[in-house]
Amino acid sequence: MDLHSALIALRDPMGIPFFPWLFQGLMVLTFALHILLVNLVVGGIFLAVYHHVKGGEYGRKLSKTMACCSTVNLSLAIVLGVAPLLFVQVIYDPFWYTANAISAWWAMVFLLVITLGFLSLYVFYLKREKHPSGFGFFGLFALVMVVFAGVIMSMFAMQQLLPEKWLSWYVVKGSLQTLGGGFHAFSLGRFLHFMVPAFVNIGIYMMLYAWYFRPRTDFDQGYLDWIGKSGVRLAKIAAMIQVVIGFWWLFSTPIKFGFYRNPVFLIGAVLGFLVMVALIMVQKDPERYAVPMGIVSLVAVLGMSAAREVLRMGYLGQFDYSIYQYPVNLDWGSTVLFLVTFVMGLVVIAYPITLVFKLGRGTLSVEEG
Numbered sequence: 001m002d003l004h005s006a007l008i009a010l011r012d013p014m015g016i017p018f019f020p021w022l023f024q025g026l027m028v029l030t031f032a033l034h035i036l037l038v039n040l041v042v043g044g045i046f047l048a049v050y051h052h053v054k055g056g057e058y059g060r061k062l063s064k065t066m067a068c069c070s071t072v073n074l075s076l077a078i079v080l081g082v083a084p085l086l087f088v089q090v091i092y093d094p095f096w097y098t099a100n101a102i103s104a105w106w107a108m109v110f111l112l113v114i115t116l117g118f119l120s121l122y123v124f125y126l127k128r129e130k131h132p133s134g135f136g137f138f139g140l141f142a143l144v145m146v147v148f149a150g151v152i153m154s155m156f157a158m159q160q161l162l163p164e165k166w167l168s169w170y171v172v173k174g175s176l177q178t179l180g181g182g183f184h185a186f187s188l189g190r191f192l193h194f195m196v197p198a199f200v201n202i203g204i205y206m207m208l209y210a211w212y213f214r215p216r217t218d219f220d221q222g223y224l225d226w227i228g229k230s231g232v233r234l235a236k237i238a239a240m241i242q243v244v245i246g247f248w249w250l251f252s253t254p255i256k257f258g259f260y261r262n263p264v265f266l267i268g269a270v271l272g273f274l275v276m277v278a279l280i281m282v283q284k285d286p287e288r289y290a291v292p293m294g295i296v297s298l299v300a301v302l303g304m305s306a307a308r309e310v311l312r313m314g315y316l317g318q319f320d321y322s323i324y325q326y327p328v329n330l331d332w333g334s335t336v337l338f339l340v341t342f343v344m345g346l347v348v349i350a351y352p353i354t355l356v357f358k359l360g361r362g363t364l365s366v367e368e369g
């Protein structure tokens, strides 16, 4: 059996309940949100630990804020990881399940790593203030665990793209590797391409922090100036590094895909470059441009997510595999139910989010409340 036929045979015989473009679009969108939150977690824990160790009045304050925000952001990153997981399982099931089965142990280790990272982050957050010189270890451990979880995820993503190697990973010297202990594919350039933006996005987050709390008279205004300026500086340096990493990843992808000519990749690259240039331009007044920078960065992450999907299509196209050929078994009931609950969920959470936003900023008047 050739590889194309094997991949087709691995698809769900029931087909998918709606056209693949919907799942693909939602996958790209939700992956962008997932990786953005992952970025805030990695950058946030890093800053929390760094300033905890370094000390200083402002540094300690920032460490406390980042430790607190990272616990919430980690929950959101995990929840937002479930969404692309559902979509990738629907349209790329032959790839996702095979990659997971070949490295099943690592899928289990992933869960343990995230749990330990989460617990350790809480210990760091809750204990660090009473013990200024201790508990930094727990923060560092949480950071290592979160990055390790990312390494495992990236391995799964990479293993999916190499079906021509699956057999050689599964059968070694004539014996079946049923333990699932193998860690077979990993690309450092690709991984760093998703991790270095942690420092761009946490820097922009700091700019937004300064902008958000400025109307509050109970906040130290000097601290807000410091946090905005430190944020833009960090984001700017990280964005420059990201451009270099972007080229590294590009040159590590097989040249035959002509990825460098692909319009989606080019748009993604231009957006990344734009973030860097914009950060250089706004560094004198980071707070004023915090919201537009947040939007530009979000769009750039979306571009990165779309480019990642185009690359996947390039890899799998070699085996004449396309999700657009997935048999569709239209099921209007489940599709409408899904979309309606999705939209209703957004509407329902919009009110409390607006309320909390205004309350935290101190812009909610008594009459309004």
Ligand code: HEM
Pocket (backbone or CB within 6 Å): 031, 034, 038, 077, 078, 079, 081, 082, 083, 084, 085, 086, 088, 114, 146, 147, 149, 150, 151, 153, 154, 155, 156, 157, 158, 160, 190, 191, 194, 195, 308
């Ligand atoms: C907090 C720890 C986590 C980190 C640091 C992390 C990091 C990453 C990274 C770096 C990627 C991109 C991999 C690549 O394309 O090379 C990724 C993809 C992904 N992650 Fe996470 N992740 C975390 C938790 C989770 C959780 C808990 C879930 C599921 C519940 C999840 C679901 C996914 C999915 C579905 C993908 C895309 C897979 C694909 O499209 O092939 N992640 N993650």
